[in-house]
Amino acid sequence: FKDQRNLGSLLTLNLSKPSLHAYLAAGLTRSLSITSAESAFEKAQGERVTLPCTFVLSEEDVGTLDIEWVLIPADIQKKEETIILYSGDRIYNHYYPALTGRLQFTSSDPKSGDGSVDILNLKSTDTGTYQCKVKKAPGVESQKIQLNVLVKPASTKCSIEGSQEIGKDIILKCASQEGTPLLYYDWRRVVTGTQGLPATSVLNKNTGELLLKNASKDYSGTYNCVASNRVGTDECSVELNVTPPINTAGVIAGAILGTLLGLALLAFLVFCCCKKHREKKYEKEVHHEIREDVLPPKSRSSTARSYIGSNRSSLGSMSPSNMEGYSKTPYSQVPSEDFERASGQNQTIASSKSDIAHKIGDITVV
Numbered sequence: 280f281k282d283q284r285n286l287g288s289l290l291t292l293n294l295s296k297p298s299l300h301a302y303l304a305a306g307l308t309r310s311l312s313i314t315s316a317e318s319a320f321e322k323a324q325g326e327r328v329t330l331p332c333t334f335v336l337s338e339e340d341v342g343t344l345d346i347e348w349v350l351i352p353a354d355i356q357k358k359e360e361t362i363i364l365y366s367g368d369r370i371y372n373h374y375y376p377a378l379t380g381r382l383q384f385t386s387s388d389p390k391s392g393d394g395s396v397d398i399l400n401l402k403s404t405d406t407g408t409y410q411c412k413v414k415k416a417p418g419v420e421s422q423k424i425q426l427n428v429l430v431k432p433a434s435t436k437c438s439i440e441g442s443q444e445i446g447k448d449i450i451l452k453c454a455s456q457e458g459t460p461l462l463y464y465d466w467r468r469v470v471t472g473t474q475g476l477p478a479t480s481v482l483n484k485n486t487g488e489l490l491l492k493n494a495s496k497d498y499s500g501t502y503n504c505v506a507s508n509r510v511g512t513d514e515c516s517v518e519l520n521v522t523p524p525i526n527t528a529g530v531i532a533g534a535i536l537g538t539l540l541g542l543a544l545l546a547f548l549v550f551c552c553c554k555k556h557r558e559k560k561y562e563k564e565v566h567h568e569i570r571e572d573v574l575p576p577k578s579r580s581s582t583a584r585s586y587i588g589s590n591r592s593s594l595g596s597m598s599p600s601n602m603e604g605y606s607k608t609p610y611s612q613v614p615s616e617d618f619e620r621a622s623g624q625n626q627t628i629a630s631s632k633s634d635i636a637h638k639i640g641d642i643t644v645v
Contacts, residue, residue: 342416
């Protein structure tokens with residue numbers, strides 16, 4: 280009752296909230312309370328964040344002090360997961376593998392009233408709702424903190440679409456390969472003394488496209504694109520060179536002439552190849568016909584045997600009455616390919632035939 284009157288006096292004096300909070304923490308309350316007030320954090324990937332959880336104990340809180348941090352899943356059907364725990368003067372941080380080595384208590388002595396935790400080297404997957412629970416019977420308090428980890432724009436590429444000719448519409452494109460939406464793009468022309476865009480340019484900050492209508496030579500220069508979101512920026516540049524239109528008729532005529540020359544050369548090569556192929560084919564056919572017309576030479580031994588055999592048959596039928604006429608037969612006129620080649624050989628053969636005829640005649644007379 281006394282405490283209630285003191286509280287009423289404080290309210291009557293219209294003390295500020297911090298002073299009231301300090302007074303309550305000094306012993307007016309009779310239960311555990313969490314004093315940290317931050318409930319949302321937004322950080323970039325790779326950075327470090329401290330999730331606060333400071334508390335005040337009362338004299339009536341006599342149980343074991345437990346400080347538990349849990350991750351509340353976005354799906355309400357799933358259960359919350361413990362990520363780190365302080366209990367009985369010991370720290371347990373092996374519950375959540377995704378944060379192993381990156382999660383720790385900020386204070387080396389959490390029971391002193393600071394149960395805050397640090398998450399190092401943040402990842403986009405660390406985004407979520409975290410809850411700090413402080414328990415010391417009979418007091419129990421908890422606080423939720425929303426953490427949003429964003430990815431800075433990165434690997435931003437600039438490009439030019441369209442013909443860079445005077446009078447044409449040219450589009451400059453800018454896009455980041457990485458980065459948490461929403462991403463915004465801004466183009467600037469880097470020219471000595473000014474960074475303004477041409478008067479006819481149209482910029483779409485959401486898509487990163489810069490349209491340059493009816494381009495002139497004055498549009499030439501270096502253009503710089505800056506991609507940004509709530510946690511960082513990234514840049515890229517492109518060089519634009521607007522030139523007079525190309526002589527299209529001359530290019531087409533040159534292309535046609537080159538094509539015709541190429542076809543003519545190809546036709547000539549094909550003709551040469553066909554001609555050479557026909558010549559080789561003709562040579563093979565003529566050579567083959569010549570080989571077929573030539574008869575193989577007769578064997579000398581077979582020719583001689585046939586000739587001698589015919590003579591013997593003729594001699595066997597001779598009688599003394601016709602021996603005289605046969606002996607006068609010109610043996611040298613018997614056709615023979617081998618005997619006609621050498622006249623000396625023919626004479627020798629003729630003399631041998633005459634001797635044989637005389638011997639046969641003697642034998643017959645006897």
